Amino acid sequence: MSVPVILDVDTGVDDALAILFAVRHPGIEVLGITCVAGNASLAQVVDNTLRVLDAVGAPDLPVAAGAVRPLLEPPRSAGHVHGLDGLGGVPLPPTQRRPEPVGAVELLRRLILEHPTPVTLVALAPQTNLALLLRTYPEVAGNLERIVFMGGSASVGNATAVAEFNVWHDPEAAAIVLDANVPAYMYGLDVFNRVAVEQEVAAALEHGDDPLGRVVGALLGHRIALSADEQEEYTGLIGDAGAVCSIVDPLALRTEVRPVRVELAGYGRGQTLVDLRGRRGEDMVHGLADEWANVEIALEVDATRLTRLFLETLGLAGR
Ligand code: RIB
């Protein structure tokens, strides 16, 4: 029985890897994909997403454009991480595919409410589309199995010392999603930063004879240069794809259900505050505890197992 999912993406090098995996894995049925500004501009994200669907020979599934910027913040693309085209310069041919004539919120509403069983919403980007959906059609929560999101961190940040990019990009949106009382699964930097393909493997794929392998190898091999004078570093992270992998192999990760809230002010704006205490604290004793959402948080991962799942699903293991 495959899991019906909708992906919300800001394609993005690792969003591309996630799309490839989701389309190919037999245990996942991709009902549709919605796009949001984040790693790149909305128009670039839509075009990248359509081209990635061609690269993996995806069926004709609906793709819709969503928010052009966060709810409050200005758009801040991550060109220094994903390249100016959002795909690390990996050349994918132009596509004949076209986005839906409706926006992301409408497509999400339709796909969720029309599906006969609860749908899993997979958020791999700033959660602006999800927030707009939940504020416009709160009834969709009734047919959502859960929201699996790549975002946040119980430890280190990346956009800032303490905040992860997707949540930092639109903190209000993330707070709205956590407040929606939909079961949530957080695939944050605590595990995101650990799941990587070895450089030799990525290089072999990039220069191999498998067309999809060449795309995957090039995406994995995209190097991040956070500033002009920095040495470009190989990461090989499968990134967002790991969040999708967690759906088909949840036992590859150790999770805990913990209270989470999003910090909206000060330097910590965009940080996901995760309460890892083993007992009540003064804030609770004295009625000072803010509203927190209980979220299933991935804290540890068998990185080798997830990387193998990713490569095997794409038919690229052992190449
Ligand atoms: O912090 C990593 C996240 O930000 C990933 O989803 C990446 O694609 C970017 O959107």
Ligand code: CA
């Ligand atoms: Ca992303």
